[in-house]
Amino acid sequence: MQGDNLQKIKKKQKFLDILSQKTKTRFLLKKKSEKEIPKRKNSPLFNHVPEIVIQRLPIYIRILTKIQKQGKLQISSNLLGELSGISPGIIRKDLNYFGRFGKQGSGYQVIELKDTLKTILGLDGTWNVGVIGLGKLGDAIASYTGFTNAGFRIVALFDTDEKLHGKKISRITIQSLDELKRSVKTRNIKIAIISTPSNQSQDVANRLIDSGVKCILNYTQSSLKVPKEIILKHVDPISTLQSMAFHLKNYHLNK
């Protein structure tokens, strides 16, 4: 019983210590708040950041942009969590990879955090993008106006179909694939989107890599083989639907 009491006293003391620490910190931060800037970790390359963390940063940027438009200057990790569907604990951990953001009690500075995340992701400038394959899907991609605000500009369109050559989508002229290499060089295109039929995608990918493209976003149903140094992602709604069907079958219909 005495041991129990002792433990209770110790716990209470610990609680008071933490409380006083928090109050101190808050006080210090209040004084320094105007000068606070995020401190980056040593490595500018962020080599050890898990891919899943990188994938969440655009979500934070999207929400911060929205919040900024609403005129808010600060956001708590709780609200950021509520708006993103990601738990506040994960958000704090994610941001910790890149430095020290936010202050106990007052949350994150919206503009500062957004700008820093954009710089980290390489979105402080604009990347030129080429689209190959202008069927219905490619047309929808090329017509989409959301790329520009997100850090990307579609500057070149290519298709094998001669009937499309010379036509324009959003003021960009569709060219023959013979123009690919020259265009990638002159327009400094590092990122390409493939929306060709599946059976053309590997050949197109090879030609893109040969031309100097480093990033490929594959919108076709085929998996692509590319050298290790090429950054490749697959927009694959069929697979997404199929993995959703698993949950539908195993959870909902068994209730």
Added chain:
Amino acid sequence: MQGDNLQKIKKKQKFLDILSQKTKTRFLLKKKSEKEIPKRKNSPLFNHVPEIVIQRLPIYIRILTKIQKQGKLQISSNLLGELSGISPGIIRKDLNYFGRFGKQGSGYQVIELKDTLKTILGLDGTWNVGVIGLGKLGDAIASYTGFTNAGFRIVALFDTDEKLHGKKISRITIQSLDELKRSVKTRNIKIAIISTPSNQSQDVANRLIDSGVKCILNYTQSSLKVPKEIILKHVDPISTLQSMAFHLKNYHLNK
């Protein structure tokens, strides 16, 4: 020193035990090879399978389907790894969640593995799907013929634009959203794809859920808020491009 020796002997014994166990298993498998069917783990719900594993199953199905078309009956985890870009070790571990597939030396039975994975994912039948929002992107989705072979059939199209009502895409008539609730019920639609403008997506999601849809594939730029029991995925090429830009900036351009 004596303790060390004792441990060494124990280790050796353990190794011999495992080896003998393996040889026995291999022998048993060889004798029973024709009758072997995958043994599922106890829970038919697969409650503890990580999401990332579920997401890889469609990739295996796609490759197995291709291999089957080429007339091959068996595939090694090494070849499956080469064709999918996923390491053979991960593939074996993934499949282990669902039972015991494959045999030492001869690999996996292509048709059996494909059919079992399809059953696990709930793709042994066909899911009816509705598409809401028939702009360029929705049109491209509704026109896409690849859904049927993958276990999905688009059976209903909806748009708020009156001018589109009555028009057809791939023989399906575009309806008013007023028809949503009735159509979801009568056509037994559990899965819906939202390809509306971003500012309409949350309202459409609410109406879908109210109508009885359980799975939503969100093709818009907005994050959606849905109740916990709703299965929600986001096809978000902007975020994908943004996470690719990170690698482009931090690896390629720093070389």
